[in-house]
Amino acid sequence: MVAMDAVAGNVVQHGGGHGLLVLARAHCHELRCRISDRGPGFTAEAIPDLAVGINGAGHGQGLWLTRLITDDLTVIPKAVGTTVVFAMRWNR
Amino acid sequence: MLASDPEHPGTLPVQQMRAGDHAFLCYDDHLQGWDVLSAFVWTGLARGEKVIVFPDPRLNAADVLRHLNDVPGVLLAQGYDSGRLELNSMRQLILPDRTFTAAQQWRRIVEETESAQARGFTGLRTYIDMGWVADLEADLNVMMARERQAEHLFTTGLYSEICAYERDRFPQQVLEAMCQAHPQNLLPALGHLRARQTDNTLWLVGEADLATREQFTHALAEAARSPVTRRGLTIDLCGVVFLGVECARELIRMMDRTTAHRPVRVRCTGSVALVLRRLGADPAVIDVAQVKGS
Structure with missing residues (x-):
C-alpha cells in the first residue's frame, strides 16, 4: 500500500495528474503492481542510490522507498510517459 | 458543520x-x-x-x-x-x-x-x-x-x-x-483525517496521504507552535490506518526542526514505525504500540 501510494502520488504530482494502476496476483506468492502515466517521463536514474536525507532532494524519495520495500522495481520510459512496475512476494 | x-x-x-x-x-x-x-x-x-x-x-x-x-x-x-x-x-x-x-x-x-x-x-x-x-x-x-x-x-x-x-x-x-x-x-467516511491536540499530545486519526497532507502538515505545525512543556510533545499516530510517504516525510522534517528545543516522540503501530524508520526517523523516539483491531 505504501509503495502503491508513493508511485501513484508521484503520478498525481509529477506525471500529468492521472494514470492507470493495475494490481494483479502474478504467482501464488507474488502481487505485481503496474502504474503508467502520460507525464513528462523519467528514468530509473532519477531514483537516488542511497537514502536521501529527509531534508534533501524531495523528488525520487518515494521511488527510493518503493525500491527498498518491494522485491522488484522497474522503470520503463515510454514514448509518452513512464510505466513503473514492482512486485511484492511473501513467504511460501 | x-x-x-x-x-x-x-x-x-x-x-x-x-x-x-x-x-x-x-x-x-x-x-x-x-x-x-x-x-x-x-x-x-x-x-x-x-x-x-x-x-x-x-x-x-x-x-x-x-x-x-x-x-x-x-x-x-x-x-x-x-x-x-x-x-x-x-x-x-x-x-x-x-x-x-x-x-x-x-x-x-x-x-x-x-x-x-x-x-x-x-x-x-x-x-x-x-x-x-x-x-x-x-x-x-x-x-x-x-x-x-x-x-x-x-x-x-x-x-x-x-x-x-x-x-x-x-x-x-x-x-x-x-x-x-x-x-x-x-470518522464519517474513508479517507478522512482528524487531529486533536492537548498540551502534550497531538492525536491523528484516519488516513494520512496525499489527499490529507495539507491537513496533516497544518496539525503538525500547530503542535510544534504550542507552548513548550517539560514533558515534550507526543505525536500519537495509533489511530492512523495509513501513512503515506509524503506525510511521513513531513513528520520527520517537523521532528528534526522541533527536537532541538522540544523533545518529540511518536507513538504508532508497527507498520507506521517501519515506514518512518525506513525514511530515516530516529528509532529511539518511536514507540510502537499494539492497536486493537489493526
Whole structure:
C-alpha cells in the first residue's frame, strides 16, 4: 500500500495528474503492481542510490522507498510517459 | 458543520473497529456512509463474523446490495449468497412485538449473537441505520435510553455495532448526546483525517496521504507552535490506518526542526514505525504500540 501510494502520488504530482494502476496476483506468492502515466517521463536514474536525507532532494524519495520495500522495481520510459512496475512476494 | 464531536476520545476510523465496540456514526445524506458500511461489512466477513445490516428502511434490498457490491472483490457477494451477510429490519427483528422496546431488541441481539457463535462464527456485527426510529414511530427518549444503557451487549467481546444517524433526521442535541453516549465515534467516511491536540499530545486519526497532507502538515505545525512543556510533545499516530510517504516525510522534517528545543516522540503501530524508520526517523523516539483491531 505504501509503495502503491508513493508511485501513484508521484503520478498525481509529477506525471500529468492521472494514470492507470493495475494490481494483479502474478504467482501464488507474488502481487505485481503496474502504474503508467502520460507525464513528462523519467528514468530509473532519477531514483537516488542511497537514502536521501529527509531534508534533501524531495523528488525520487518515494521511488527510493518503493525500491527498498518491494522485491522488484522497474522503470520503463515510454514514448509518452513512464510505466513503473514492482512486485511484492511473501513467504511460501 | 460538526459531523460528530471532534474531541471525542474514542474517535477512530472504521477499519480499527473491533469486536465489542459500540460506535456512533453521523452521515450527511443517503449517498454518504456507504463506504463506512462497506468497510465494516468487508472487515467483519474477513474476520469470520456474522454480519447483519439494518439499512435505512426507505431503501429496498436491491438498492442496498447494489451499493455494497460496488466494493472490489467478491467477498461481499459471496457473503450474502452464503448467508454470512444478512439484511434485516428493526421491524422484523423485534417481532412478534410491534412496538419498539429496548428489552426486546436486546433479547433478540443476544439471541442472534449466541446463534452466530453456535454456528461457528467468531462473533456478530451489526450496522443499524437509525432511520428505524421514524419507521417504527418510536419515542426518541426510548431510543436514547437504549443507546445509553446498552453496554451489557458488548461485554463478551463477541458483538459490535454501528449506530448510523442521518444528520437531517435527528435534532442536533440528540446527535450530540448520542455521540457522547457511544464509546466509539467513527470518522464519517474513508479517507478522512482528524487531529486533536492537548498540551502534550497531538492525536491523528484516519488516513494520512496525499489527499490529507495539507491537513496533516497544518496539525503538525500547530503542535510544534504550542507552548513548550517539560514533558515534550507526543505525536500519537495509533489511530492512523495509513501513512503515506509524503506525510511521513513531513513528520520527520517537523521532528528534526522541533527536537532541538522540544523533545518529540511518536507513538504508532508497527507498520507506521517501519515506514518512518525506513525514511530515516530516529528509532529511539518511536514507540510502537499494539492497536486493537489493526
